[in-house]
Amino acid sequence: MAGTPEEHADKKNIGIKINHLDLTVPEGITILEAAHKAGVKIPTLCHLDLHDIKMVNKTASCRVCMVELVDSKNNRNKIVPACVTKVSEGMEILTSSLRAITTRRMSVELLLSNHPNECFTCPKNRECELQALAAELGIREIRWEGERMDYPKDLSSGAIVKDSNKCIYCRRCETMCNEVQTCGILSGIGRGFDAHVGPAFNIPMVESSCTYCGQCVQVCPTAALTEVNHTDKVWEALNDPDKHVIVQTAPAIRVTIGEMFNMEPGTIVTGKLVTALKRMGFNTVFDTDFGADLTIMEEAAELIYRLNNNKTLPMLTSCCPAWVKFIEHQFPELLDIPSTCKSPHIMFGTIIKTYYAEKNGIDPDNIVIVSVMPCIAKKAETKRPELTKDEHNNVDIVVTTRELGLMIKEAGLDFESLPDSEYDKPLGETTGASVIFGTTGGVIEAAIRTAYEWITGGELKKVEFEQLRGAAGLRKATVQVGDKTLRIGIASGLGNARTLLEEIRDGKAEYEAIEIMACPGGCIAGGGQPYHHGNFEIVKKRQEAIYQEDRNKKIRKSHENSEILKLYKEYIGEPFNDTAHRLLHTHYEERERI
Amino acid sequence: MTKPQAIDVNPSFKENLPKEKFDELDSFVNNLETTRSALIEILHKAQKIFGYLPRDVQLHIARKLGIPGAEVFGVVSFYSYFTTKPRGKHTISVCTGTACFVKGSDKIIERVKEKLGIGSNEITEDGLFTLKDVRCLGTCGMAPVMMIDDKVFGRVKEEDLDNIINSYRNKEL
Numbered sequence: 127m128a129g130t131p132e133e134h135a136d137k138k139n140i141g142i143k144i145n146h147l148d149l150t151v152p153e154g155i156t157i158l159e160a161a162h163k164a165g166v167k168i169p170t171l172c173h174l175d176l177h178d179i180k181m182v183n184k185t186a187s188c189r190v191c192m193v194e195l196v197d198s199k200n201n202r203n204k205i206v207p208a209c210v211t212k213v214s215e216g217m218e219i220l221t222s223s224l225r226a227i228t229t230r231r232m233s234v235e236l237l238l239s240n241h242p243n244e245c246f247t248c249p250k251n252r253e254c255e256l257q258a259l260a261a262e263l264g265i266r267e268i269r270w271e272g273e274r275m276d277y278p279k280d281l282s283s284g285a286i287v288k289d290s291n292k293c294i295y296c297r298r299c300e301t302m303c304n305e306v307q308t309c310g311i312l313s314g315i316g317r318g319f320d321a322h323v324g325p326a327f328n329i330p331m332v333e334s335s336c337t338y339c340g341q342c343v344q345v346c347p348t349a350a351l352t353e354v355n356h357t358d359k360v361w362e363a364l365n366d367p368d369k370h371v372i373v374q375t376a377p378a379i380r381v382t383i384g385e386m387f388n389m390e391p392g393t394i395v396t397g398k399l400v401t402a403l404k405r406m407g408f409n410t411v412f413d414t415d416f417g418a419d420l421t422i423m424e425e426a427a428e429l430i431y432r433l434n435n436n437k438t439l440p441m442l443t444s445c446c447p448a449w450v451k452f453i454e455h456q457f458p459e460l461l462d463i464p465s466t467c468k469s470p471h472i473m474f475g476t477i478i479k480t481y482y483a484e485k486n487g488i489d490p491d492n493i494v495i496v497s498v499m500p501c502i503a504k505k506a507e508t509k510r511p512e513l514t515k516d517e518h519n520n521v522d523i524v525v526t527t528r529e530l531g532l533m534i535k536e537a538g539l540d541f542e543s544l545p546d547s548e549y550d551k552p553l554g555e556t557t558g559a560s561v562i563f564g565t566t567g568g569v570i571e572a573a574i575r576t577a578y579e580w581i582t583g584g585e586l587k588k589v590e591f592e593q594l595r596g597a598a599g600l601r602k603a604t605v606q607v608g609d610k611t612l613r614i615g616i617a618s619g620l621g622n623a624r625t626l627l628e629e630i631r632d633g634k635a636e637y638e639a640i641e642i643m644a645c646p647g648g649c650i651a652g653g654g655q656p657y658h659h660g661n662f663e664i665v666k667k668r669q670e671a672i673y674q675e676d677r678n679k680k681i682r683k684s685h686e687n688s689e690i691l692k693l694y695k696e697y698i699g700e701p702f703n704d705t706a707h708r709l710l711h712t713h714y715e716e717r718e719r720i
Numbered sequence: 721m722t723k724p725q726a727i728d729v730n731p732s733f734k735e736n737l738p739k740e741k742f743d744e745l746d747s748f749v750n751n752l753e754t755t756r757s758a759l760i761e762i763l764h765k766a767q768k769i770f771g772y773l774p775r776d777v778q779l780h781i782a783r784k785l786g787i788p789g790a791e792v793f794g795v796v797s798f799y800s801y802f803t804t805k806p807r808g809k810h811t812i813s814v815c816t817g818t819a820c821f822v823k824g825s826d827k828i829i830e831r832v833k834e835k836l837g838i839g840s841n842e843i844t845e846d847g848l849f850t851l852k853d854v855r856c857l858g859t860c861g862m863a864p865v866m867m868i869d870d871k872v873f874g875r876v877k878e879e880d881l882d883n884i885i886n887s888y889r890n891k892e893l
Contacts, residue, residue, distance in 0.1 A: 311790060315790075316797045317798045
């Protein structure tokens with residue numbers, strides 16, 4: 127609920143009654159907030175308060191939180207929405223009167239009268255807030271049968287599915303897309319019965335400037351916005367005897383996938399995850415952390431190259447494909463500042479289909495690489511033409527944490543009781559530096575750990591850079607590296623990224639290095655992660671777990687990963703050389719803003 | 721069953737949209753004291769200048785004001801006054817409100833469609849007419865009613881249609 131105690135500290139207290147109970151509450155809060163303080167639950171649907179990332183959806187469009195206000199003077203009680211009605215002195219509120227209950231129930235029945243009855247086959251089955259609400263309010267029949275929406279499903283992006291027939295017009299996605307991510311892709315369109323949410327001119331998502339960050343998917347209460355499901359492709363590959371199927375899991379998966387099996391948020395399940403993947407039949411189970419270590423080698427080398435040769439600064443990290451697409455659409459004039467490094471899973475895919483394939487005598491055409499990602503944008507990233515060179519896709523299939531969770535269930539594995547096992551060698555060795563890629567601040571900290579030792583030639587005594595950590599969406603810090611002071615900016619959430627980029631474009635601030643992650647909080651809160659249903663405490667626990675996993679690692683700097691060093695010695699040569707450019711770097715292009 | 725409002729994703733109309741018109745729109749916007757909350761006013765002006773609001777004009781306004789194209793389109797698609805298709809020189813509005821409907825306006829509009837060879841909200845090939853079906857023009861006593869531009873035709877009979885339409889065609893000769 128909104129409103130920390132400090133915020134209300136200077137507010138006057140007033141007396142109100144909720145369900146005949148006398149209460150003293152701060153002036154100016156909503157009935158919903160007051161009820162929450164009093165331990166009274168009022169059901170909500172469109173309302174969403176993500177205080178930590180400064181997003182509050184207050185469209186009051188669903189009419190599910192209706193309560194009765196007593197007006198004994200005129201003997202005419204009123205029905206009002208609790209989420210936007212503020213308390214006033216002497217207010218008497220009834221949340222469970224017959225009238226309040228029947229009004230709320232009718233609101234849900236009306237929503238359901240124009241909602242596809244396909245819970246059985248719906249991707250949000252058991253995750254849907256409308257479904258949960260119908261159960262909670264005891265809806266047993268839908269009394270009205272009327273006209274229904276009939277929009278085609280938009281699968282054009284290959285990443286996000288927009289199914290407007292399931293839209294209840296809560297407009298959480300619009301608030302997220304416009305106010306938090308500042309992409310402005312989704313807007314309310316049309317009026318009356320034809321009203322729906324979509325991009326400008328009803329263009330398909332693929333033609334819009336959507337970054338596919340998937341934060342709209344995270345907040346959608348129904349299945350109006352979901353990810354494109356690629357699990358069948360994975361099952362097909364696993365059951366094809368001619369294919370050598372290699373899976374890699376992103377840093378942020380090990381601290382979130384447990385939630386798919388009702389484990390405590392923040393439980394580290396790395397060993398169980400590897401066992402599950404092996405039992406599902408993957409030929410080889412690798413860790414994207416290896417790709418992250420490789421990224422650090424290249425990114426730190428690129429940063430040092432730019433610092434020493436008076437090249438464009440700041441350097442921006444490029445691991446996040448949603449962020450990359452954002453800058454291509456929104457700031458095409460700044461395309462020379464992101465690092466040219468491919469993202470870690472794409473780098474790793476390239477190394478598997480070249481170095482690893484050669485070494486093990488496997489035809490790269492028979493290798494299928496599956497990336498398990500916390501991310502929806504990675505699905506679209508793998509289809510970028512420059513990343514599908516030489517007829518080999520660097521990565522063939524991307525599934526999200528949620529999709530893998532469902533596959534593990536489908537495979538009949540009792541995840542919680544699985545024993546631990548280790549990632550496969552040789553490309554399974556990883557460091558603490560690569561684990562923290564999963565959280566905001568982690569990529570830049572990992573890069574600094576390496577850049578520090580390369581620049582100074584000395585050993586870094588304390589690998590933790592506390593000044594780079596935190597949960598705030600926009601952070602600035604300086605790190606002293608030898609005689610150089612590096613000014614560092616960190617943004618998570620595209621709105622915060624926009625603020626940083628505008629400062630850079632307008633010459634208002636100078637930085638040497640910047641880390642950007644599209645999702646508020648970083649990959650631990652990615653669009654493909656288990657639904658947090660608005661509870662950001664879950665994301666904080668995931669972040670703690672990531673740092674714990676870093677502390678658990680023997681090696682915590684990417685350039686000390688022995689398999690990485692071997693890869694450079696045997697195959698690439700020096701970081702940032704021609705071979706590295708050919709295999710591990712990419713380029714960006716200007717895109718239209720619609 | 722209802723479908724999304726059919727809005728053509730117009731190919732670039734730039735060749736038909738002269739630069740002078742964009743300049744006129746820009747100078748209007750530049751002379752506004754503030755562009756905050758001025759979107760509807762700007763759209764009205766744009767429709768007056770261009771005759772309609774094609775995609776390029778909407779995007780131009782969005783970029784000029786620094787707001788998302790989706791937001792502009794959201795407003796354009798909300799108000800029926802705004803049109804995203806070019807209008808003919810003359811707009812024929814046939815009332816299909818209750819009173820006119822009872823008096824047979826469904827047959828009137830069908831006959832007009834046949835005679836012009838277009839459907840509702842479409843423009844004739846020669847660019848002369850746009851046909852719209854509208855609700856209540858406020859002169860139910862004269863049902864069935866149709867309007868061409870600002871002129872009202874009451875108690876319209878199917879056999880009158882040729883004369884009415886031809887009188888506008890002949891004006892062009």
